[in-house]
Amino acid sequence: MRALFAACLAAFGASQAAAADGGFDLLSPQTLMLSGDVRLMGVGGERSWVNDGFGKLRYGGKHDNKEGPFRVLPRVGEANLVWQPRFGWALSGTVSAVAQDKDGMEAGLSEAYLSFKPLAGGPVKFSARAGLMWPPVSLEHSGADWAVAETITPSAINSWIGEEVKVIGFEASLSAKLGEHQLTATAALFDVNDSAGALLAFRGWALHDVKALAFRRQPLPELNEFMEYAQPRFTHPVKEMDGAFLSRLGYYVKLAWQPPLPVRLEVLRYDNRSNPEAYNADMEWGWRTRFGNVGLVADLGPATQIRTQAIRGRALMGYEEQGRIWVDTRFRSAFALVTQRLANGSVSGRIEAFATRNQGGMVVDDDDEKGWAATLGARRTLGAHASVLLEALRVSSRREARQREGLSSRQIQTQLQAALRLHW
């Protein structure tokens, strides 16, 4: 009996030693990160898209009224739990679970992927990711919890990526230095982002930090007469719509280049190659959505940086009749964000413009949209675990479809937010 016990102890000790040598770290304080924010938000005006309206912001007028006066309310914005186990020195995982304020608390899985980063044998570095993840489009988000870096609200482009463009796929990157130039090429194959584009077509652009979660859905505002029969008032961003998993693969490719200047240029092309005629029992459709995104980061001075992105794309859905498909939404947007780093934080200013134009047969020009937004943000670090952010945002947009709710086509909203971000 004693011999058996001793043998077990020895085996346990050996396995621990082997695990330590092999670099495995499955569950330790180092593998867990908890982050989140509480905020005060002040906004009025039209009902938010989160509450089934046409409002472009996360918050808006009261739920039961169509438009509301300016009010200030405290909110828990979001809580993130990120688990990053290590399986050796080249392989690690990232699992991110989120609880977010969205007309009540909504909780779910945000990302779950494996990362492979072997030590390069020479000048070319290879890395890969596989699983449920965001494509690398946004220049405003960073970290394992995909937090907005300098402001509370991201741009319209990156708000859309956060709320509707998430894939299950396999991505590989090669990075090399050619002379004085640094180049990185990335390519991915994916599925499950079949409904990307539905929000842009039926609701238009929005500015908020709500995230797409697996199995959860995003609400849609009032649709036109025909679409009210052919589409439910919600859309699931992460859902297989057009056949078996991996039966129709989409792809994205990205090239990033830094010349011997303080400038970095990125170009990405995305095509989900979904079947626009596929639909499920709820009448959610597949959307053939393609876009190109160009991004630029440049240092304008020792403590000043500009980040800009421009996107142009097209989302197709439904049957083709008389030479026109039901929904053919052309979308475009661009922003420029300038950040000035300070001793313990930063100040940022962002301007952007966004538009959609419908060329389809069943969703037409009353769902066209044009708008702009201006944002001012300030961030201050309070020690290792906390930071405070302040933000003022003004958005103006025109969308005739608002008349379905008795609102005027043109709406302007001003939103003020103060957030306390915490991080362990």
Added chain:
Amino acid sequence: MRQLAAAYLLLISASPALGGTLVVRVVDPAGRPVDDAVVTIEPVGRPAKPALRAGPYRVEQRDMVFHPFVSVVPVGAMVAFPNFDATRHHVYSFSPAKRFELKLFARDQSRSVRFDKAGIIAIGCNIHDRMSAFLFVTNNGWAQRAERGTTMFRDAPSGPSKITVWHPFLRTPSSTVSRTLPLGEGSRAETFVVRLRAPPLHGMDGY
């Protein structure tokens, strides 16, 4: 007495001729001092004085950054790589003068590497792409890092000497600029104007 005089003559003829003080400033085209340049003096046609091992030498990992960014290290020295961060680091280099990798678990784990060949060692962390450092491994005793853009040699050689400035971001093929000067016994100041390329700009990584 004659033996003492002979010994003295032998001593001064064997050692390189010692001159005065040389102050070297490294600035950018706008006149601002450049950090992290390494200045070396090589007397023409004569050997340089040997580098003295004055350790301990270490490159710390602290707050996800290597400290210091540039170090001058004599050939044969042992350099320690202590990890003070709460996360592990996978320190490595592929430089021809020394290829190595160190798997360092979080907090206090340290390993050492001996650098037995002269050359520039570019160091990185395979997990955290932004981390970067350089080791200037040399057997030249007249090699110093220019802190805040200035360095002073109190025992500079006299005679024609090649002064070389190296910086990891210098926009020349060998990352160096040099000039040959007739150094004398007094004090002398030299300014090098260098054009640097920008350090790597990162997109938003970590996701």
